């Protein structure tokens with residue numbers, strides 16, 4: 001059997017410019033390889049080698065014309081990583097920073113995350129270097145139409161089912177769905193995150209944030225603690241951060257921060273429902289900056305260009321983007337007393353930050369478990385589409401709670417240590433791997 005060093009070295013040679021993909025592979029394989037060593041069945045059929053190579057990568061040019069008649073060229077990708085458990089499933093990200101490395105790491109992670117939900121979904125991810133910031137709704141729509149023209153051949157309800165991610169919310173899913181419908185002449189479940197009036201599921205908008213808090217509650221209970229009055233520091237101010245905060249407030253936790261790429265919003269005595277209403281108005285309706293929220297409330301401060309990690313807390317919830325918490329941030333958080341981290345964003349900690357916090361005994365819930373509520377409700381949306389049904393919000397939320405409890409149990413089964421504490425990173429990686437690997441072994445070399 002190869003060692004992890006062999007695998008990382010060969011990745012370095014074959015794909016030298018993909019550090020985020022390497023980081024995601026190292027995280028999964030460090031957990032999985034000792035397990036595979038003990039279970040010979042998983043040493044068959046080159047499973048570990050096969051999982052390093054996506055099933056298919058689609059890369060394309062998107063040419064679109066803005067409202068002033070100017071022509072723009074963007075790049076688009078869809079990485080279809082693995083469909084052993086079902087059709088490829090995973091979000092689309094529109095952000096100027098993305099490249100193939102971004103989507104390879106995200107698609108790889110998605111395969112194991114989707115496996116953890118217990119729903120029949122493979123893993124994929126895609127998007128574009130298009131920057132929606134500052135663009136008119138009409139220009140965003142024009143871009144979405146041009147993007148879908150290129151992507152539509154490769155997706156379908158039983159082939160690949162995209163959804164939202166950074167820069168792609170309900171508005172963009174609406175434009176993409178409209179474009180797909182025009183191109184294909186079909187109204188079907190090709191995308192999730194649709195508005196309920198267009199075949200979407202109730203509760204999809206809230207699912208990632210709410211699911212994060214449900215998982216965090218289980219983590220705390222497992223370690224004989226509870227969420228009430230815990231000081232929580234949250235980063236990001238997008239879909240995931242906002243609904244994480246909404247649920248934290250409902251559970252009487254104290255939320256001290258949110259952030260966006262302009263800086264950190266600080267609520268010294270904790271955010272209130274009134275603050276959250278302004279945050280939703282500014283971020284969701286006006287598509288403005290967090291700074292404007294601080295200007296609207298005397299008891300809020302804005303710290304320009306600062307991350308939230310210097311604020312003392314019990315629980316930190318990174319909910320913005322990958323590698324947003326480095327080793328220095330981790331040291332500051334630990335010096336200030338952090339005990340739990342719930343990764344709501346995908347891979348928000350650098351490898352060094354993770355290693356440092358684990359050494360200090362901080363409990364880390366990894367993203368593929370913590371934020372799986374979003375794709376889980378996407379899975380429920382697919383079921384509703386296939387059955388031509390629309391379930392009430394309470395029913396969807398009950399199912400989401402059950403799924404998060406199931407994911408937590410799976411992490412405990414594979415991650416519980418002798419002292420009763422849980423290594424959630426090991427637990428989530430092994431539990432996800434076993435599901436995918438069993439399906440791959442069953443299907444042979446297909």
Ligand code: NDP
Pocket residue numbers: 097164165166167168169208236237238239240241259260261262319320321322344345346371372374375
């Ligand atoms: P949004 O686009 O709604 O919000 C992203 C937030 O993060 C914004 O506040 C944005 O600030 C900030 N941000 C993004 N990129 C950067 C960056 N490079 N540097 C600093 N700040 C940044 O995205 P989501 O809330 O949907 O996604 C957040 C995270 O959660 C991502 O990691 C995503 O992959 C993950 N996730 C999302 C799911 C979903 O259902 N949407 C499901 C599971 C995971 P600004 O507005 O200033 O750019």
Ligand code: 2IT
Pocket residue numbers: 089090091092113161162163164165192346371372374375376378
């Ligand atoms: O990272 C993720 O899990 C998502 N962006 C959601 C994917 C989905 O298909 O709902």
